[in-house]
Amino acid sequence: MNYNVNEKGYYGDFGGAYIPEMLYPNVEELRQNYLRISAEPSFKKEYDELLKNYVGRPTPLYFAKRLSEKYNTKIYLKREDLCHTGAHKVNNTIGQILMARRLGKHRIIAETGAGQHGVATATVCALMGMECIVYMGALDIKRQAPNVARMKMLGAEVRPAQSGSKTLKDATNEAIRDWINNPVDTHYIIGSVVGPHPYPDMVARFQSVISEETQWQLQELEGRNYPDYVIACVGGGSNAAGLYYHYLNDERVKIIAVEAAGKGINSGESAATSALGKEGIIHGSKTLLMQTADGQITEPYSISAGLDYPGVGPMHAHLFRTQRAEFISIPDQEAMDWGLTLSQMEGIIPAIETAHAFAVLDVRRFKPEEILVFNCSGRGDKDLDTYIDYFKL
């Protein structure tokens, strides 16, 4: 079986482009050009140079010695938290802004939940001197004041999404409406492997640098270019897509996806889409999503703002349905505890999203000779207030 997108934009049963006709010209322009542009030597050169000199790539593949000893297995951390702006998100925004420029666009819009993708977008817009408008749920603006300030400092305009539940999904709706209203000069930088085709594939390709580096780094460190497991947290799923990408069709590598259980899968306050979601359409993509029996999209919950998206990228829905990946969900409490554990055992304060992935070590057993690669997708600076509140630091 092939786990990449097919020529029609589907991953098995999932994906596609369920978009209003008003969006068709924009999405079609992108679909017709994204592969060609990203394959151009001049594009690749500019992208690679920016990743190296601006983002700080390659990021280290770090052998976590103390953690490995404690769990009696070989644990590597792909240090995406060391990227400029503090997470993997910037890999995608660099790629997309170069794409936007080659498509002749000069106005950039984006959605953001916790603000990480908003910051990564505002950063590359400042870098390129382009106008930047970030849609953010009115509720999230209140909850994530430091990131709002960062975006403003970087010169972006932050527009509150006042519709619906006033969170990430509504910010995404507002960004899509903006694109409908500005069909000619604007590019929409989606932050995850979600949305209509070609977005899930384009974003996965820009994030695939994560597993591309992992391959040669493992070759150097272990004498083979593949691990036994790749493990990552999944909200929309962009950091996971990046880590899985070059191993999708390599059956020697097992894939584990970690979702946020929130206060527990059956608590009514959860973001475990694979467990709670049903097939449907969200933001132009057929995928698994959390919804009522009547097909209204519901509001997810997780203590980590980056994981509370009611859907999941179509690639991940396909990995789940075909059982290519094992999906595990981890409640708030265990994720928070892992934030502390990773800090105190390895000196790395992770984002709360990232901390979810490590909790796999408590629920699964691994053999001493097995090699595990975790995506250490983001750093915990942005979550300090949450950590302070939670642990009464």
Add this chain to the structure above:
Amino acid sequence: MNRIDQKFKEENTILSIYFSAGHPNLEDTVPILKQLQAAGVDMVEIGLPFSDPLADGPTIQESSTQALRNGMTTEKLFTQLKGIREHIHIPLVLMGYYNPMMQFGLENFCQRCQEIGIDGLIIPDLPVEVYQEESQDLFNRYGLYNMFLITPQTSEERIRYIDKVSKGFIYMVSSASVTGAQSAFGDVQTEYFQRIQDMHLNTPTVVGFGISNAETYQAATSHSRGAIIGSAFIKFLENEGVERIPEFIKSIRS
């Protein structure tokens, strides 16, 4: 003959009204339909509310959210519309997003539409290619027309393709925008209306988005077979109530 085709045969200019089912009040659906028919409206689009209506502007979003809060569901709407054809003879179109229809079960949805006497569907997030692949056969089997949108950005080649697939009418979006009322149309829109008119499509075109008063209605219908009013009607309903619907219709056609 489908009531939509019949209507376009009988009337030169079609006035169609959109409202969100379950708004302003849950049980307003049937009273609104009766008022609209009595006021001489030619066709009605009944909006099936959705939590995430991404092609709609603030007015329709809010009416949709309110309708959901009032307790509107797909099943509830079908229950309200049961027996409606004893009173209502003008064409009825359901307009809604694809996800709630999928969750209801597409075939089940179509069957209920047919039982009630719904003539067609407008599903903004169901593109024509997906329609042909996933739902055309089903819709045909239940006698439902599916109407497609075109916009000022739609290429001539694509308009021809949509014209070929279309039945009933083509929904011509007046400008590059989400739904919402405008007080007047500019030169760009008039040129676009003229350009489409000059294409002499097989399917009648009806202009929607931004029609709010007699002036915009006139401008739209001088280049097309009809116009659809949504947001302006919803605002009127909120402010003036169901009983005063005839005044609104009169103000448009005066």
